[in-house]
Each structure stands twice: as C-alpha cells, then as structure tokens.
Amino acid sequence: MTLSQLEVGEIGIVKEFTDLEMSVKLMEMGCLPGEEIRISRIAPLGDPIAIHVSGYQLSLRKFEASTIVLQ
Amino acid sequence: MKADIRVALVGNPNTGKSTLFNILTGLNQKIGNFPGVTVDKKTGFCQLPDGRTAEIIDLPGTYSIYPKSKDESIVFSVLADKAKGLTPDLIVVILDASNLKRNLLLYTQIADLKIPIVVALNMIDVSDKAGIDIDIDLFAKKLGVQVVPVSARKIKGIDQLKNAIAYANKIALQQDTIDVEAIAPQIIAQIKDDLKIDNSYLALQLAHQHETLSYLSTEQSDRIEKLEHEFSFHSQKSQATETIARYNFINDLLYDTVKKPETAHDETVSNKIDKILTHKVFGFVIFFAILMFIFQAIFSWSAYPMSLIEDLFIWLQKVISNVLPAGPLVSLIVDGVLAGLSGVMVFIPQIAILFALISILEDTGYMSRVTFMMDKVMRKVGLNGKSVVPLIGGFACAVPSIMSTRNIENWKDRMITIMVTPLVACSARLPIYTLMIALVVPNRNVWWIFNLQGLALTAMYLLSIVSAVTVAFVMKFILKARERGYFIMELPVYRMPRWKNVGFTMYDRSKTFVLQAGKVIIAVSVILWVLKSYGPGDTFAKIDQKYHQTQYVKTMTPDSLTKVIASEKLESSYAGVFGHVIEPVIKPLGFDWKIGIALISSFAAREVFVGTMATIYSVEGDADKMESVQQKMHSATNPDTGKPVFTLAVAFSLMMFYAFAMQCASTVAVVYRETKDWRWPAVQFAYMTGLAYTASFIVYHWLK
Numbered sequence: 001m002t003l004s005q006l007e008v009g010e011i012g013i014v015k016e017f018t019d020l021e022m023s024v025k026l027m028e029m030g031c032l033p034g035e036e037i038r039i040s041r042i043a044p045l046g047d048p049i050a051i052h053v054s055g056y057q058l059s060l061r062k063f064e065a066s067t068i069v070l071q
Numbered sequence: 072m073k074a075d076i077r078v079a080l081v082g083n084p085n086t087g088k089s090t091l092f093n094i095l096t097g098l099n100q101k102i103g104n105f106p107g108v109t110v111d112k113k114t115g116f117c118q119l120p121d122g123r124t125a126e127i128i129d130l131p132g133t134y135s136i137y138p139k140s141k142d143e144s145i146v147f148s149v150l151a152d153k154a155k156g157l158t159p160d161l162i163v164v165i166l167d168a169s170n171l172k173r174n175l176l177l178y179t180q181i182a183d184l185k186i187p188i189v190v191a192l193n194m195i196d197v198s199d200k201a202g203i204d205i206d207i208d209l210f211a212k213k214l215g216v217q218v219v220p221v222s223a224r225k226i227k228g229i230d231q232l233k234n235a236i237a238y239a240n241k242i243a244l245q246q247d248t249i250d251v252e253a254i255a256p257q258i259i260a261q262i263k264d265d266l267k268i269d270n271s272y273l274a275l276q277l278a279h280q281h282e283t284l285s286y287l288s289t290e291q292s293d294r295i296e297k298l299e300h301e302f303s304f305h306s307q308k309s310q311a312t313e314t315i316a317r318y319n320f321i322n323d324l325l326y327d328t329v330k331k332p333e334t335a336h337d338e339t340v341s342n343k344i345d346k347i348l349t350h351k352v353f354g355f356v357i358f359f360a361i362l363m364f365i366f367q368a369i370f371s372w373s374a375y376p377m378s379l380i381e382d383l384f385i386w387l388q389k390v391i392s393n394v395l396p397a398g399p400l401v402s403l404i405v406d407g408v409l410a411g412l413s414g415v416m417v418f419i420p421q422i423a424i425l426f427a428l429i430s431i432l433e434d435t436g437y438m439s440r441v442t443f444m445m446d447k448v449m450r451k452v453g454l455n456g457k458s459v460v461p462l463i464g465g466f467a468c469a470v471p472s473i474m475s476t477r478n479i480e481n482w483k484d485r486m487i488t489i490m491v492t493p494l495v496a497c498s499a500r501l502p503i504y505t506l507m508i509a510l511v512v513p514n515r516n517v518w519w520i521f522n523l524q525g526l527a528l529t530a531m532y533l534l535s536i537v538s539a540v541t542v543a544f545v546m547k548f549i550l551k552a553r554e555r556g557y558f559i560m561e562l563p564v565y566r567m568p569r570w571k572n573v574g575f576t577m578y579d580r581s582k583t584f585v586l587q588a589g590k591v592i593i594a595v596s597v598i599l600w601v602l603k604s605y606g607p608g609d610t611f612a613k614i615d616q617k618y619h620q621t622q623y624v625k626t627m628t629p630d631s632l633t634k635v636i637a638s639e640k641l642e643s644s645y646a647g648v649f650g651h652v653i654e655p656v657i658k659p660l661g662f663d664w665k666i667g668i669a670l671i672s673s674f675a676a677r678e679v680f681v682g683t684m685a686t687i688y689s690v691e692g693d694a695d696k697m698e699s700v701q702q703k704m705h706s707a708t709n710p711d712t713g714k715p716v717f718t719l720a721v722a723f724s725l726m727m728f729y730a731f732a733m734q735c736a737s738t739v740a741v742v743y744r745e746t747k748d749w750r751w752p753a754v755q756f757a758y759m760t761g762l763a764y765t766a767s768f769i770v771y772h773w774l775k
Contacts, residue, residue, distance in 0.1 A: 020307050025559055027314040028135045030173040040342070044351045045447040048456070050562055054172045057341075057562040059443050064557055 003037060003051070004065035011038045012070035019067040030054030031068060074116060074126030077158075078236055081146065081181055082165030083174050084132035085436075085563040087193045090223040090572070091165060092129040095233070119237040120230070128159065134173070134561075136180040137279065137310060141477040144283060150184055151273060152286040158186070161239050163232070165191045168198035168205060168220070169564075171329060175321045176314070178214075179248035183272035187243045188216045189235045195220040195228070202332035210328040215246040224569065249316040251275055255309055258302045265294055275313075279306050341564045348437065354444055361437075365428050365466075366529050369501070371522075373420035380420075384413030403600055411596030411682030412589065418678070421505075422498045423581045425467050430576040434568040438463070439560065446558055452540050453547025454491075455484035456558055462488070462539060465495030466532070467580070469738045473745055481556040489745060490755055491543045493738050496535035496730065499677040503729045504531050506681055507722040509701055535730060538762070591676045591736075599672060599683055602646035610643045641687070660728065660764070661721045661771040663709070673734045680729070724771035732763035 006012055014035050017023030030053050031037065038052040048061040082088045096115025113129040130149060131142040138144035149157050164181055166174040182188055190211075198205065211218035217235045221228030251271045252259055255278065262274040281287055281295040298304070347353055388405045395401045432438045438460055446456025454462075457479045464472035472492050479485040496504070505528070512527045605611070617623075618636050627635070641647050642664075649671070650664030657667050669683040688703040707716040733739065733756045742752040 020311065021555065022557065024137075024307050024310050024314065025139070025557065027311060027318070028137070028176065029559055029561070030176075030318075032315060032318050041345065041349060043443055043447065044349060044354045045444070047447045048443060048558055050345075050349075050443065054170075056170045056173060057564075058559065059562050060559045061446070061557070064559060 001070045002066045003039075003068040003070060004049075004062045006039045006070075008039050008041055011036060013037070014068055015071040016069045017067055018069060022064055022067045026060075026064070026068065029058055030056070031058070037068075037070075073124070075123040076119075076160050076236075077126045077128065078117075078161045078163055079128045079130050079149065079159035080163050080165060081130050081177065082132060082193075083134055083167065083177060085561065086132070086165045086167040086174065087223040088132055088165050089129065090569060091191065091193065091221070092127060093572070093575070094223060094226060094229055096127050117233065117236075120234055121237045123237065125236060128157075133177065135177055136276065138283075139480045144280075147276060147280060148284055148286065150181070150186060151276065151284070155286065160241070161187045161189060161236060163189050163191050163236065165193050168192045168195045169201055169203065171205075172318075172321055172325060175324070176317055179317045179320060180272075182214070182216075182245045182248055183251055183270075184276075185243040185245075185270055185272075187240055188245055189232070189239050190214065190216055190218045191228075191232055192218055192220045193223055196222045196225055204330040206328045210324070213246065213324055213328065215244050248320045249313070251313075254313050254316070255302070255304055258298050258304050261298050261302070262295060265298075266291060275309075278304055279310065339564075344565050345440065345562075349440055349444055354440075358441060358444065361432070362532075363529065365425065366532055367522075367525050368428065369421050369424055369528075371525070372424055376420040377417050380417050381413065384409060384416065388413075399604070402604065403597065407596045407600030408593055410685040411592045411599075411679075413682075413685065416585070417681075418498070418502045418505075419581055419585060421501055422467070423577050425498055425501075426580040427573055427577040429464060429467055430573050431568045432463075433460075434566070434572060436563045436565045439562055442560065443562060450556075452544040453484070453487050453550075454540075454543050455479055455481060455488070455556065457560070458484065458488040458543075461492050462495055462536070465492045465497055465539075467498050469493045469495070469497050469735065470741045471580075473738070473741050476745070482553040483550050484556060486550060486746070486751070487543050487546045489742060489751070490546060491539040493733055493735065493742075493755065493759065494535055494539040494542060494731065496532045497677075497735075499735065500531075500729050502678055502681045504528055504726055506684075506701060506704070507717070507726050510705055510717045511719045511722040531726060531730060538731065542758075592679055592682050595672050595675060595679050596682055599646060599668070599687075602649070603641055603644045603668075603687065606640065606644045607648065611640055614639050614643065646687075659771070660767040661718075661724045661775070663716065665716075666721075666725065670728070673729075674732075675734075675736050677729060677734045720771050720774035723774055724767045727766040727770045728763045730763070731759055731766050733759035 001012070002018075003012060003014075014031060014033050014037060016033060017026065031051075035053060040050040040052050040057055042049045043059075046062075048059050049065055050057055050059045051065075052058075080088055080092055092113065092115065095117045115127050115129075117125045117127050119125050128149070130146050133143040133146050135143075136147050136150075138147065150159070150162070152158065162181060164178050166178060178188075178190065192205070192207065195205075207218055207220060217239065219228055219232045219235045221232055223229075255275060258278050259271050259274045262277055263269065263271065266274070266277070268274055268277075277284070277287070278295060278299060281292045284292075287295075348357060388409050391409070392401055392405050395404075432441075441463070442456040442459050445459045449456055449458055458476075460478075461472040461476050464475060469492050472495075473489050476485050476488045476492070479488060508524050508527045512524050514522070514524050517523055517526070614636060618632060623632060642651075646668050647664065650667045653667045653671065654662075654664045657670065662670065665687050668687060669680050672683045673680045684704060688707060704717055705715075708714060709716050739752045739756060742755060743749060746752070
C-alpha cells in the first residue's frame, strides 16, 4: 500500500520508498521510515495532497505520494 | 561601516528569519549581490552590548545544506568558500520551536561544518501556547551550543540573543551530531588529504557538490570526480544514509528534551481556515474574489491621493512659469521634467496599494495555498504550482518576480515562467490602462456594484493571465525537460501579517519604482523636450518668419497664431520628423506620429508613455491654462478630420500594444541575468513585440 491510496484523515506509517531520487527529497522534509503520516486534505482539483508529518504540513503531488510505501 | 564580527543567519523558510534580521539590523541594511551570482545578499549592522559592531548576513532560507534551487546553493558556498572572505565568524541558526524536528536537520548539517554556532529558538511563544515543553538547558547541553529562546514577532529575547552573539566562543565547541566518516570513509579521507582540509563533513559535501561549486578549480573538481569513480561513491545513496542518521540523532535528542502534549490530532485554527480557503468550490471563489478586490482597490482607494498629486504638479508648474522669466530653461523644467515626472508620481498610490496587498498575501501564508490549489492546472500548461507566485507578483513588477523564479527547482518550469511573466499586466502598464480607460470608457456602474472602468481594467488583467497561460502552453511543447519535475512544499501555518513588514515592503518597493522609473523618465523627458523644441537646420526660424508676414498677423488673433506656430514647429522638429518616419509602420494600428514618439520612447520603460504624452501635448496647451495629461489628450483632435484622436478603437489598440510588447529595459536585463544567455531575452522580445503588433492590428480594425 502506498501513501497515495489513503483517504483524507487516514494515517499510515512509512515503510520504504520506491524511488531513490524522490526519497532523498522526502526524507529531508521529514518523511522517514517509521514516521507517521496523516492525510490532511486533497487539493480542490484532486492533486496535489497535503499531509501532516513531523509536526507540520507538507504538500506533495499524488505521484510523489505513490513512491512512499506504507507498513 | 566596519564590523568587528561577521554573523550569518541560517534557517528554514518560514521560521521568522527575516523578521529577526529586521529587528537586529533595524533600517540599517542594504541589499547587494553575492559575488558571481545574482542571489540577493541582505546585510546589515547590529550594535552589540559589548560595544562592538556585528555585520549580519541574511542567507536564503533552506531546509537542507543540499541545494535544490539556485537560491539555496548560496548557503553552502558562503559557509565553505574561505577565499572570498565571506565566511562568517559565527552562525546564528534559527529554529522554529513549534516545529523542531524538521528544523534540526539543517542545524545538524551546519554544526558538522564546525563553525561557531548560536541557536535562536524562535516562536517560543507559539510552542509554549501549544503546550510543547522544551528543556532548554538540557537541549543546549546536548548540542554543546548556546540556545536563546526568542520571539521575533513579539520582540522578546533579542537582548539575550545579542549578548549570546557578543560573548560567543571563537572556536566551534558543538558536539558531533553523527559519525560523518562512516558514510563514505575512503573518499572523505582522500579528499581531506588531497585538498588539505581538516573537516570531514566539508570533504563529504565537496564530493556531493563539487560540480556546482564555482570556487573549486577545474583540477580539484576533476580530481574529486575521479575519486567518486574510484570509490564508487553514489551521491543520492550517501545522502539518504546521512539523512536517516541525522534524524536518528534528532529523534533521540527530542525524546530527552521535548515533551509534547498527548492531545495530538485536534483541529488547529490553521486547519479550520484551510478547510474553507482550499475548499473545492469556495477555494477558487475566494481566490478570484481576492483578485477582484485587489483590482477594485487599486482603482477606488487611489483616486483621492492621485488627484492630490496631480493638482500638486499643476500648481508647481504654474508657480514656476509665473515666477521665473519665460525662456528655454523654464520650458525645459515645466514642459520637460515636471510634465514627465507628474506622469509617474501620480501612480505611486496605485503601486503602493498593489505591493501592500501582495505582501499581505505572502505574509499570511495564503500564497502557498494558492500554489497548492493551482498546481494541477499550472502543470497542464507547462508551469508549476510555484509559478503562481511570480505570475501574481508580475502584477506588481516583472523584475522581482523573475528573480523569485529561483525557487522553482525544475529548469523547464522555471524557463517557461520567466518567458511568460512579463506578459502579466505589471504596475507600469497601469498608468496607460488607467489613462486610456478614463478617456474612452464611461465612469458609471453596471450590475449595481461594478464600475464600468473597473471592469475594463479587470478585463485587461484577465487578458494578461490568459495570454501568459497560452504562451506557456505553446512553450511546453517547444522546450525539452532537463530533469524530473516534482512538487514537495511546506504549507506554513496561517499567521497574521506583520504590518511593519507590509509597510516596509510598500515603502521600499514604491521608492525603488520611483527612483528607477524616475531616472529613466527624467532622462527621456529631457531628450524628448530637446527633440521637440529644436528642428533640423533653420526650419524653426522659417516658420517664425512665415507667420510674421502681414497676411497672418492681420487675419489671425495672436492666440490662435501662437497655437498654429507651436504645432507646426512640433511637426517639423526632430521628434516630429522621427514620428513621421515611423508613422507608416504604426498607421495600420490606428496610431499617429505623436503616439509613435511615445511608443518608441516607451521601449525604455512603459511608464514613460504618460510622461511623453504630457510633454508632447503640453506644446498645444494654452499658456495660461495648465491642464492634466488626461484633459489634454481628451481634447486632442486630428487636424485633418477634426475628430478626436483617442477614439475607442485607438485607445484599445494602444492598450493591446502595451499589454503584449516587451517595453522594459530592466526586464530584458534581468532575464539575461537569470538565464545567462542573450538568446532568451532576444526570443522574448521578438515574440512579445510580434504579438503586440498583431493584437493591436486586430483590435483596431475590429473596433474601428
């Protein structure tokens, strides 16, 4: 299961990444393996999404979310 | 001023770094450039409690020392390049106390470079309120640095921070955060050896960033490249390992020092606001309502101060022409300089309002929500959610907006944004639109609340957005992408705008506009005055002679005689000759030679138009009746047909030309600076001027 499959309000825990290049950028922003992520909202047009991670709000595109594999 | 100590401010975006910088330096700051790059370098001076002076450098906000954009790349090179003499003696790392985890990543990276550090724990009031309990003493002890809790917004803890800066150690005493050498032991050891550096993390960073660091010599860079192959160093894998190690350190640190309340997941105020502002329907309704409000405000709020400024200049011109004896000097001051200047000064209120409103949108955090909402649409047309900020900023001025595209990490997205931003109706077009609309569009209300003139202006603004988006869409297919695009962006918590900052931005931008535009306008006005006051050879003398003959003196009143002489002189002056030369080219657009002069002089800067018009038409005005440009243009008639010059068709054709044409020397210069290639501004100039001619032609023939 990947982050892009979660609905608003659902919570997941990061397991691993499918894309090394994206993973480096995501980890810098606090999306690390073991970290809890909650979907805060989805943009009006369906993409990008906003997530709550490491104590703040981060937005990323659905594609980027699909590279985050959840436990 | 000479400083005793150099201090750099480093921190994540949205941590209140700029606010802290403003408090520390007051108005005692200047904006310059870092050598070799075009990133703004803000420096200022701060008096320390021990009597010494500190030079404070505000470095661009960044999440990590690994740069993802042009702006961010400056942070590491300032800290690492010892040769240029920019390296700070002390770094103040600003951490957002309410969001420590992510903020600490940058701290650990900086700390490992072993430059003396003081930590400013900002927004301590916010974190206190949220019930976050930070054991600051233990926190400081574990890091091995001074930690000063501050609140930049509430101006608390500033004296303590100054004290900490003054009495900071000259050698770096911070604890190691991670075992850097374990990441890539061989290459680190070899680089340290080859380049004679003693810091392991610096060596590791050179392995990562050597290709983009300008201060390394080619041999050094090639040597590092060879080492990378030799030890099969993989930059991304190494960075991933490092980041995970750093967050392990951070988690341990926070586990011991920070207690968060258990009531997580409850609705914050920011969340509630977001539910409305990024709502499926209301989100867009509110966004367009805000844009509408901005345009209406520009028009209605500025009306009164504008007429005040206008009256002031008319009064000034009157006084000068009454007090001083008539002659070429008075004519130069009144008809040249003052006429040109009043054309610009009058628009200060509108520009100030626009800049103030845009800086409020940015300051509150709303602008990043617009980015969030618009990303999908923008991507369809070859742009990026982040292009929204330069595009909206383009309503104010293309020059700072093009500079702000440095935040766009993707090369193709950034180039397209740069290419289309000058199409957005900037504040310099506002004078022309205002003038033309006031001339031909009646000032009355339709549908209860909408002012017809305001609607016409809104239409011009909408057109600019539509044209920018269309051109971007075309360019999407022409340009080839260099790397993968992505969109990973923080959505900062909503905050009240810092009114002082808004006021400062408003003042600063208006001042820059007046000074920069003013210089060009005075120069152009003086040149123009000379060109229209003198003609080739003895043409002027001949005209005087001609009208001194008895047949004219007897049949005409002295008043109409002066008028005829003046307009005949203008036509045969250098400016007139020049205008006539280009007339065949612009005639299909409905422009006469007088507009032609204004059009050509506007290629330096658009706002010159109004001043030029004022200078040209002041020739025909009655000597004892000072009028505003608008009145003069309104009464201007075509001598051949006797009809008004500025008809609906001409006015709109003119607006179309100004909407599309690249008439701004500063923008051409900044596009060159940002792209480092003359072909970009050249292509931009050509396509925009081509579009301008076509659009004007169509509109003129359609409305004629």
